[in-house]
Amino acid sequence: MSTPTQQKVLVLQAKQGEFALKTRDVPKPGPGDVLVKNVAVGLNPVEWKIQTWGILVEKYPVILGLDAAGVVEAVGEGVTSLKKGDRVLYQGWLEDDRANYQEYSLIAADLAAKFPEKVSFDQAATLPVAVATAAIGLYHPHGATKFVAPWAEGGKGKYAGTPLVVIGGSSVVGSLVIQLAKLSGFSPIITTASLKNAGLLKSYGATHVLDRNLSADALHAEVTKLTGGPVSVVYDAISTPETQNAAYGLLAAGGKLLVLLPEAVTETSEGRILSQVQGTVQLPHNAELGKALFRALPGLLESGEIKPLNFEVIPGGLGGVTTGLEKLKANQVSASKLIIHPSETA
Ligand SMILES: NC(=O)c1ccc[n+]([C@@H]2O[C@H](COP(=O)([O-])OP(=O)(O)OC[C@H]3O[C@@H](n4cnc5c(N)ncnc54)[C@H](OP(=O)(O)O)[C@@H]3O)[C@@H](O)[C@H]2O)c1
Structure with a gap:
């Protein structure tokens, strides 16, 4: 079947406005890019925040959508790593041709990953933002921690014996932090979540799952019991003011706290580093790690x-x-990624 010239798209029409279904041209891939037919697209909390609070985006109307899995429909000049028909997962971007709330989007070929047959499109779409955000926080060569990635020489298992605390292990980002931490050898890997998710998080590699409702003091006591003292790294995958302050309190002198939202620690002390992770591989300074x-x-x-x-x-x-963004906004999603199928659009 030939590629259509027009496609369905979801547009956020104005700052703090409404979403509307529209049609727009299917873009053509330029040099280095591929055009992907999006089979499954993941929802992210940032999207309800953009709509509700009017943050991050200056120019409207805008197309959102940052997580996708689909099939390569066409390749641009110079692309040799991918061909028509390949199944790929990739991160979208807030540019009209590159955002994912539409049937077809563009992506640089070297920022798309093929995935094996045993992984479905829905499963693949759970990963791009989460795995990149987890990896950029832990392994960026200019980041706060600068750990050697498990895919680099000597990286796998390198941090055996180093404890890591992950606040919010059942969030999609937290679940990938745990999995990467296991590959890197961190131990113990201590996380917080609702205890109903403990089995799942242990299957990802968490060694200890603590109740997310513990007070900051109780969390401190439990972590100290497990590690013998303060820890050198905490990844706060939730990053509310409450979790950031509790997480900061776990750090040793010189320790590092990775957060995903603006820094909100009220009492900082010298030598403990707080660093906000930007989880998109589309930013030039993250592209090499992303590739x-x-x-x-x-x-x-x-x-x-x-x-x-x-x-x-x-x-x-x-x-x-x-509907999906309302569920995310109301905190009704636990240990799960929300997915839509663009082809089901009425
Ligand atoms: N900086 C970046 O580049 C970047 C990238 C991605 C996401 N983010 C931000 O990071 C946050 C997480 O995103 P996400 O997509 O991973 O979220 P998500 O999966 O939608 O988050 C839902 C999960 O959060 C857990 N949770 C909520 N409050 C918690 C708390 N106080 N302690 C422990 N766990 C808690 C819930 O755990 P239980 O169900 O087990 O209770 C639930 O499983 C959002 O604010 C998002 O906007 C930032």
């Missing part, structure tokens, strides 16, 4: 060292995004 990660990902999925996450498909295609 290495996406080169390694097919093998890590094939071996099962990285596992895709649980997911829930919201019906209605692009028209289901609003």
Whole structure:
């Protein structure tokens, strides 16, 4: 079948405005890019924040959508790593041709990862933002921690004996932090979550799952019991003011706290570093790490060292995004990624 010239798209029409279904041209891939037919697209909390609070985006109307898995439909000049028909997962971007709330999007070929047959499109779409955000926090060569990535020489298992605390291990980002931490050898890997998710998080590599409702003092006492003292790294995958302050309190002198939202620690002390992670591989300073990660990902999925996450498909295609974002906003999603299928759009 030939590629259509027009496609369905979900547009956020104005700052703090409404989403609307529209049609727009299917873009053509330029040099280095591929055009992907999006089979499954993941929802992210940042999207309800953009709509509700009017943050991050200056120019409207805008197309959102940052997590996708699909089939390569066409390749641009110079692309040799991918061909028409390849199944790929990739991160979208807030540019009209590159965002994912539409049937077809563009992506640079070297920022797309092929994935094995045993992984479904829905499973693949659970990963791009989460795995990149986890990896950029832990392994960016200019980041706060600068750990050697497990796909680099000598990286696998390198941090055996170093404790890591992951606040919010059942969030999609937290689940990937745990999986990468296991590959890196960190131990123990201590995380917080609702205890109903303990079994799942242990299957990802957590050694200890603590109740997310513990007070900061109780969390400190439990972590100290498990590690023998303060820790050198905490990844706060939730990053509310409450979790950031509790996490900061776990750090040793010189320790590092990685956060995903603006820094909110009220009492800082010298020598403890707080660093906000930007989880997109589309930013130039993250591209090299992103390329290495996406080169390694097919093998890590094939071996099962990285596992895709649980997911829930919201019906209605692009028209289901609003329902899904409301669920995320109301904190009604636990240990699961929300997915839509653009082809189901009415
Ligand atoms: N900086 C970046 O580049 C970047 C990238 C991705 C995401 N983010 C941000 O990071 C945050 C997480 O995103 P996400 O997509 O990973 O979230 P998510 O999966 O939608 O988060 C839901 C999960 O959060 C857990 N949770 C909520 N409050 C918690 C708490 N106080 N302690 C422990 N766990 C808690 C819940 O755990 P239980 O169900 O077990 O209770 C639930 O499983 C969002 O604010 C998002 O906007 C930032």
